[in-house]
Amino acid sequence: METKRWNVNVNKSNDKAAIEEAAALLKDGETVAFPTETVYGLGADATNENAVAKIFAAKGRPQDNPLIAHVATKAQLKRLVDDIPPYAEKLMDLFSPGPITYILPTNGTCSENVTAGLSTVGVRIPDHPVARELLKTCDIPIAAPSANVSGKPSPTLANHVWEDLQGKISGLLDAGATGVGVESTVLDCTQDIPIILRPGGVTKEQLEEVVGTVIVDPALANKNASPKAPGMKYRHYSPEVPMWLVKGSVERVQQLIDDEREKGIKIGVLASSQTSAKLEVEEIYPLGDNIHEIAAHLYDGLRKYKQGDVDLIICEAFSDSGIGQAVMNRLQKAATEYIVEGN
Ligand code: TXA
Numbered sequence: 068m069e070t071k072r073w074n075v076n077v078n079k080s081n082d083k084a085a086i087e088e089a090a091a092l093l094k095d096g097e098t099v100a101f102p103t104e105t106v107y108g109l110g111a112d113a114t115n116e117n118a119v120a121k122i123f124a125a126k127g128r129p130q131d132n133p134l135i136a137h138v139a140t141k142a143q144l145k146r147l148v149d150d151i152p153p154y155a156e157k158l159m160d161l162f163s164p165g166p167i168t169y170i171l172p173t174n175g176t177c178s179e180n181v182t183a184g185l186s187t188v189g190v191r192i193p194d195h196p197v198a199r200e201l202l203k204t205c206d207i208p209i210a211a212p213s214a215n216v217s218g219k220p221s222p223t224l225a226n227h228v229w230e231d232l233q234g235k236i237s238g239l240l241d242a243g244a245t246g247v248g249v250e251s252t253v254l255d256c257t258q259d260i261p262i263i264l265r266p267g268g269v270t271k272e273q274l275e276e277v278v279g280t281v282i283v284d285p286a287l288a289n290k291n292a293s294p295k296a297p298g299m300k301y302r303h304y305s306p307e308v309p310m311w312l313v314k315g316s317v318e319r320v321q322q323l324i325d326d327e328r329e330k331g332i333k334i335g336v337l338a339s340s341q342t343s344a345k346l347e348v349e350e351i352y353p354l355g356d357n358i359h360e361i362a363a364h365l366y367d368g369l370r371k372y373k374q375g376d377v378d379l380i381i382c383e384a385f386s387d388s389g390i391g392q393a394v395m396n397r398l399q400k401a402a403t404e405y406i407v408e409g410n
């Protein structure tokens with residue numbers, strides 16, 4: 068299959084033509100990758116079972132992992148679900164469009180393979196000009212998981228999508244780097260108290276300011292429990308080589324690097340810019356000065372080190388408050404070892 072690639076910036080009129088072409092492919096039952104404010108998504112018509120099946124095939128995604136339906140407006144969102152509780156309405160008014168997905172009872176509009184047979188569906192209004200223009204133009208709900216091969220880090224650059232899915236999808240709208248860098252917060256809104264099934268771009272602190280108590284799915288912190296979001300149980304975000312996540316002083320990280328280097332192990336490091344400046348190592352990717360920059364560069368960092376170039380990634384652990392909760396959730400899934408100084 069030939070994958071068509073368009074460079075887009077919605078403010079240019081000739082890019083409207085690219086978005087129209089992409090929308091036509093989607094309406095025709097084909098798959099197109101597009102940017103959102105979190106990561107690139109791989110879209111297909113959420114009401115068309117055959118189209119949705121193409122997403123699972125291209126990604127190699129397990130069939131029991133449901134997809135998020137993306138829409139342009141709250142009115143469209145409400146056409147897919149039943150029983151929106153007042154707290155969810157409140158959250159929608161404040162955070163949508165934005166990096167949050169609401170899990171609500173499905174009314175059956177999305178096809179069975181979007182919901183993986185569950186009685187609920189995830190719905191989200193992305194906040195990216197290209198995504199919004201695309202969704203408005205096709206005027207159908209678009210099912211879209213992250214546009215990566217299953218198990219690999221999500222794509223925050225069009226080149227990440229190209230690397231994984233070129234030849235397996237019909238199109239790719241390239242609008243450069245996405246913004247937030249980690250995926251949307253998945254929030255179960257079917258209970259009296261909302262439950263975070265996946266930490267993401269809207270933080271627990273932000274949600275609690277609006278609705279009071281918010282629960283975090285306890286399975287996220289317990290390796291033996293089974294999480295409520297089916298996708299959270301799979302190994303995910305895996306770099307090509309083993310990765311140690313290290314919580315400790317710069318001296319401790321340096322010591323681990325030196326010990327491994329002595330054994331002939333080639334090391335690649337991921338760390339904040341401040342830590343990077345203090346470490347002595349050949350291969351290092353400074354992720355940024357603050358947790359927002361770190362989130363934005365995280366998946367590019369996890370994709371940077373290829374087999375053959377380095378043998379082991381050593382990654383600094385960050386504080387898990389605010390968006391750090393999403394960053395640390397992804398890093399703990401990506402890591403083969405979590406080393407805590409003093410343990
Ligand atoms: O930021 C995002 O959310 C990106 C962009 C493209 O919108 N999408 C994304 O989709 O991350 P995906 O498929 O990679 O992750 C969706 C997560 C999975 O963990 C899935 O199991 C969970 O949401 N999910 C989807 N529908 C669900 C449902 N009805 N009940 C529980 N969990 C659900």
Ligand code: MG
Pocket residue numbers: 212213221
């Ligand atoms: Mg994903």
